[in-house]
Amino acid sequence: MNYQLKVYNTLTKSIETFVPIKDGHVSMYVCGPTVYNDIHIGNGRPVIFFDVVKRFLMELGYDVTYVSNITDVDDKIIEKAKQVGMSESQLSTKYYDAFQTMVKALGSELPDIMPKATEYVQQMITYIDVLIKKGYAYETPLGVYFRVQKVDSYGSLSHQNREALEHAVRIELDPDKEHPNDFSIWKNTTEGLHYESPWGKGRPGWHTECAVMNHELFDGMIDIHGGGSDLMFPHHENERAQALALDHHGLAKYWIHNARLDVDQQKMSKSLGNVVFVKDLDDIEKQAFRLLILAHHYRQPIQYSDKLLEQYMKHYVALSKKIGITLLELKALGTSSNQIDTLFMEEIIAAMCDDFHTPTVVTKIFELQKSLNKSKDLNEQAMIINTFMWLLPIIGVQVNFNVDDDINIYLAWQKARTNKDFNLADMYRQQLMEKGYI
Numbered sequence: 269m270n271y272q273l274k275v276y277n278t279l280t281k282s283i284e285t286f287v288p289i290k291d292g293h294v295s296m297y298v299c300g301p302t303v304y305n306d307i308h309i310g311n312g313r314p315v316i317f318f319d320v321v322k323r324f325l326m327e328l329g330y331d332v333t334y335v336s337n338i339t340d341v342d343d344k345i346i347e348k349a350k351q352v353g354m355s356e357s358q359l360s361t362k363y364y365d366a367f368q369t370m371v372k373a374l375g376s377e378l379p380d381i382m383p384k385a386t387e388y389v390q391q392m393i394t395y396i397d398v399l400i401k402k403g404y405a406y407e408t409p410l411g412v413y414f415r416v417q418k419v420d421s422y423g424s425l426s427h428q429n430r431e432a433l434e435h436a437v438r439i440e441l442d443p444d445k446e447h448p449n450d451f452s453i454w455k456n457t458t459e460g461l462h463y464e465s466p467w468g469k470g471r472p473g474w475h476t477e478c479a480v481m482n483h484e485l486f487d488g489m490i491d492i493h494g495g496g497s498d499l500m501f502p503h504h505e506n507e508r509a510q511a512l513a514l515d516h517h518g519l520a521k522y523w524i525h526n527a528r529l530d531v532d533q534q535k536m537s538k539s540l541g542n543v544v545f546v547k548d549l550d551d552i553e554k555q556a557f558r559l560l561i562l563a564h565h566y567r568q569p570i571q572y573s574d575k576l577l578e579q580y581m582k583h584y585v586a587l588s589k590k591i592g593i594t595l596l597e598l599k600a601l602g603t604s605s606n607q608i609d610t611l612f613m614e615e616i617i618a619a620m621c622d623d624f625h626t627p628t629v630v631t632k633i634f635e636l637q638k639s640l641n642k643s644k645d646l647n648e649q650a651m652i653i654n655t656f657m658w659l660l661p662i663i664g665v666q667v668n669f670n671v672d673d674d675i676n677i678y679l680a681w682q683k684a685r686t687n688k689d690f691n692l693a694d695m696y697r698q699q700l701m702e703k704g705y706i
């Protein structure tokens with residue numbers, strides 16, 4: 269089988285055939301969180317989606333390097349640290365750890381490298397210095413700004429012309445800025461974490477952090493730069509402008525943006541009180557949430573509600589139970605299979621090659637579950653189970669059973685039923701229920 273992965277590239281606004289820069293290897297950078305709070309379910313979307321991107325690329329045989337940064341120096345961190353009476357590094361460490369725990373709890377693997385901005389400050393200072401020397405940046409009493417007028421293609425990632433761009437930025441109060449779109453790459457300040465620099469004490473701008481970590485961690489242009497669609501402008505546009513200026517390339521070959529997730533038709537916000545934190549979902553809800561996310565194409569906005577999560581809870585629990593009990597039944601009968609339904613497999617790969625069409629994959633999972641419900645043939649059941657065992661890791665949906673240990677409970681349950689010892693049978697049934705088989 270020969271597969272051709274197609275991806276939607278925000279930069280060209282079109283579906284393109286995916287051809288990595290280096291044969292057999294994919295480099296991917298996804299903008300990570302500012303660690304000052306627990307992540308909400310909207311932050312969970314890229315955590316799940318880009319994990320699936322990596323898993324699928326690996327399934328296609330690529331070697332993948334996935335980098336996702338941690339912003340651990342920021343005004344929001346300084347403010348929150350003051351509020352709660354912690355040092356900034358204590359606060360950012362706390363939420364960095366919490367973030368990693370939630371990534372894993374959502375069924376995602378940690379990215380290969382998670383660089384922290386504070387570990388790259390010297391490199392950022394050097395980078396900014398070169399931008400100034402090359403005429404792409406200038407100093408004002410408040411810090412250093414990037415000169416966007418010097419980059420011809422500025423605005424091409426977010427597809428905005430110069431006029432629209434000028435309206436897109438908030439009015440800033442630095443009278444020394446040459447152009448409204450010029451963005452801060454160094455802010456002079458002595459408040460909170462700050463560093464010595466040739467321009468005074470201060471700290472780097474967020475857009476520069478990502479540009480520099482890309483520059484430091486990868487050798488030239490990368491294949492995929494990802495993140496939420498809200499990062500397209502100004503963040504990604506500005507990251508790209510710096511790479512064009514200093515590295516003479518547009519940072520990434522493919523720009524992939526996931527759409528947003530709203531709660532009850534509204535943007536999640538503290539003031540509306542509708543923020544749903546990932547940590548507040550229980551273990552099964554987190555798995556159901558993963559399924560919910562993947563049941564929507566990544567470029568399609570999600571209207572989240574408790575009712576929608578409940579729906580996917582039912583789907584997930586039914587799926588998990590069916591797989592679990594079938595595993596026990598097959599084990600008890602000594603039936604297994606190393607075959608995969610090849611037609612099904614081809615359909616899954618074709619769907620994923622169609623710009624990561626996970627909704628088709630989720631539909632196919634339910635179809636496969638229906639076939640398992642209907643099947644009376646043990647060998648067919650074993651093949652379906654084996655097909656699930658191939659598929660579920662590709663999308664990171666987990667079913668957690670320890671069949672080797674639990675088979676004894678199952679056998680004892682069956683024996684008690686045969687002996688019509690209903691009290692004993694009920695006790696074993698209860699144990700299997702607690703373990704999620706029934």
Ligand SMILES: [Zn+2]
Nearest residue numbers: 299300478503
């Ligand atoms: Zn970034």
